[in-house]
Amino acid sequence: MAAGESLSRGVPDAAIFSFEVWRPQALLDPLLDPAMTERVEALPVWPAFSASPQFRQLTDGVRFIEMAIDADWRKATRELTAGGMLFAAAPGERAVLLVATENEERLRKLHEIAGQITRSEARKAGREDPVRAEEIDGLTRWTFNGKEAHTIVDGRLVAASDPATLDAVLRTMKAGEAGTLAASAPYRAACAAVGDEAVAMAYVNLRVLRSAPAVAQALAGSNENPLAALLVAGLATGLKQADWLAVGFYIEGRALVARTVLGPGSGPADGPASVVLPPAGRAGALPNFAVPGQIAALSLFRDLHRFYAAKDELFPARTSGLIFFENMMGIFFTGRDLTDEVLARLGPEIRLVVARQDYPAAAGAPEPELPGFALVLPLKDREFKLILEEAWQKALGLVNFTRGQKAEPGLILDRPQHRGLTMTVARFSTAGLAPEDRGDTRFNFQPTLAMPADFAILSSSESLARKLVDAVQAGPATGLPLGGSHTALQLDGGRLAEVLRANHEPMVRGNMLKEGHTRAEAELAIDTLLALVGQVRQASLTLQGGNGPSEASLRIEFTR
Amino acid sequence: MKEIEFMQRDHRTAPRPGAASSRREGAPRVVDVDPEWAWAPFSPGGANRWDAAAAAHLLRRASFGFTATERQRAVAEGPQATVARLLQPVPEAADFDGQFDAWEEHGAGSAAELAAWWLRRMLESPRPLVERMTLFWRECFPARTDRVGEAGLVVRQVQQLRRDALGRFDVLLRNQLHQPAVLLAWGGGQNRRSQPNHQLARALLHGFTVGPGVAGDRDVTETARALTGWFVRRGKLQFVEREQDPAPKCVLEQDGVHNLDDLLTGLAHHEATSRHVARRLWRTFISEVADPSPTLLQALADFLAADRDLAATVGRVLSSNLFHAPESRLARAKSPVELAVGLARGLEGVVPTEPLAGALRELGQDLANPPSLDGWPRGTDWINGATLALRCRLTASLLGANDRYKRRLDPAAVARRHWAVEDGPARRFIAGLLFPDLETAARPEWRDFAGDLRDWAIHLTARPEYQLL
Structure with missing residues (x-):
């Protein structure tokens, strides 16, 4: 952290945003590793890219610089950034970049080459020499385009958006600690919050940022959409109340972890967050399911009953839309009160699972092959199961009626058994269909309701519902809540890549229309996307806080 | 639009010898020339030059634009050989159409995709005249996807139009009336004996065949009776014999019409049908600002009526x-x-056609949903103050003023491919490509223009005369 602190000593405390890399080596090691080179070279796009004139130009340029500075680019990158980097921005489109090197001589050489290249490009374009140097207080300052200004001082490159900003930074560096970002209490608190293990930190002064009208407007509007408010509850409250936001970046094995901390000022949640998130002292979201073929899972703690009961106060402008929704629900739930007779009977631990589907071998997979989606809701009383079953069958009836009006095939209701449990499954029939018609998109859907133990599983896919019944009956996954977390998202990169690969053909066709690519170009683009997605083994996002300060943690684990 | 009208007048020469034209105030000009001369093969000579501008005119109307190479080839081949080549099947077309048919059918889930694939065909087809004629027939059989309810059926209708576009008119008509999309679009999914469908009958008479003002209410009723028995069930056409009205009908004074085949044969052979199709061909290929005299139109209609050969008629x-x-x-x-x-x-260039289909919809040409029985608007109806601004914005976007079309059109690269490398020649090349009808001296002056070749092309396509065909 020492290096980072020393760089932030050069930044005036007017900065509202900063991004600092304290341990560049930790970030560079995996990026500059030969294994990474192999991985990049294995991308489908690599042969075409490496044969392009632009790539040749780039490699020629790198070789020239390597010769000029007498070091290969990997070594030079490590040396030049060894002391850390800091980028900061302040109101009025002012920005500064500080890079601390351990080899000032090489930095000066590189700077000289950059100046030569700039001159040469200007000459080629018929423009006058844009490189200017000026000596002020014994220090040489340069500009390469007449707008930015930079200098090299004490082994650091200091580049600013304009000369006045450079002046301010140099004055701050000379004056010492007072008035610097490093000395400001919020920044220090942010550094302490992200801890010594962080390799980098992003810092935002929320108090100043909120004074910008566009930001204030965006935050004010974040509570207007009930569904959005339900999903991001807590986050918007935190951003509205906290003095600062810090994101610490950590390297843990093959994973990049980002943890967000909101500074003091983030008092108890208000607005939607105050009613849907776990109250203080209450356990949070349940652990996510882990079923075969799972692509993504989301676990939420959202008290829908309290949320809907407070709708008139939370969303006064949406009352008529919500009343319409409530009336519609009244049809399915036979006139029961949505708040007290329906939502009150559901627990707040909601889980969503997305997984690859299994298709009957005889029918094959439809095109496109869509993953199955399932919502798992906890039931507070088992009597509610019959009410839910009735509502589900009414909804299917409505679907069938609507499809029938359009002369489209309807769903056939079935009540199969799975592990002693009766499920309600609706399937499209393949009877009498020609083989080529069995690949229709509708065969991705077999709406299923299963209610094992105290849960209701509403799934778009029969196979996913069966897997979830197995998971619920297996027990442990329904167990201990994730202490204090109200949102937990997990994504399996490998599985996502599998699903995308299964839909390779539709994606290629879509790419041709969206991008104007030829068939070969579209295949290359999609193959590259698949290869990149496949690099992510697991990704997870956890939000904590509820009625207290909010925290978010993102973890991306890469494949070996 | 005043400026456009001015440009049109500016480019017309004096009427040719023997030609007469009459014009009432506000009515279109009527072209009244000797039909024998009018429809005789064009032979260049004297003032009738076969040059780059003439070749450009042919390629613009017969396909969707042209490349510099295509124009060069047409100039070298001459007018008759060029038309013959445009009409002639090419071996690669079968593979091309087969591939696109498969892609379209797999992705036929939405009207947006239907339009996007069709635009892509227009851009790449080895037989652009077929695509041009497919669009022509789509205007004649304008089944709206939102009325059909299933984009896949409209995809198949358009594919059938493409197959028949330069075939025989009677075959085309018969095939269209056996397309579920056509029946559904005009409420003809159930043609019951007890409730004949007048809407489809009216479209068949007034739109697809004899045209407006020929058939009376009784003809509509009789036509609807002749359509009975035909149903669309689960996207497929079905004939239900018990629902057919077996009594003979009399349509357009022709007795003995028992069923759909009799009806379509009679309508395809009706002289008013030939005139109606000939009038549409006139408006597409000859002029929107002048009407043909009855004798001129009848001569073309007679040619079509001889054996209903569309390729021969369009070629003529x-x-x-x-x-x-x-x-x-x-x-x-x-x-x-x-x-x-x-x-x-x-x-x-091949631009992304999905956003392009959306932009064309905003401009009023939704390929999946023609607005009326007459297809899309025509002539100056396309252009007003608002649409002109939108059209210029579209051409600027296509030329890379923003990233909407991924900057796939690169005037500089095209100029380089045609050996126009330096600034001046490149600008002249682009101006010549976009404004082939203007004499070099009348083309926009490039020397005073500050900007790159992309800006130059944007500047040129924003000129009113670029809106004309």
């Missing part, structure tokens, strides 16, 4: 003296499709 129009007369040039406003696809083809 495209190679005629009248088509190549200076009065026929720039006598049409480009539809949005012609504007966008013509620009992209000319600059040898």
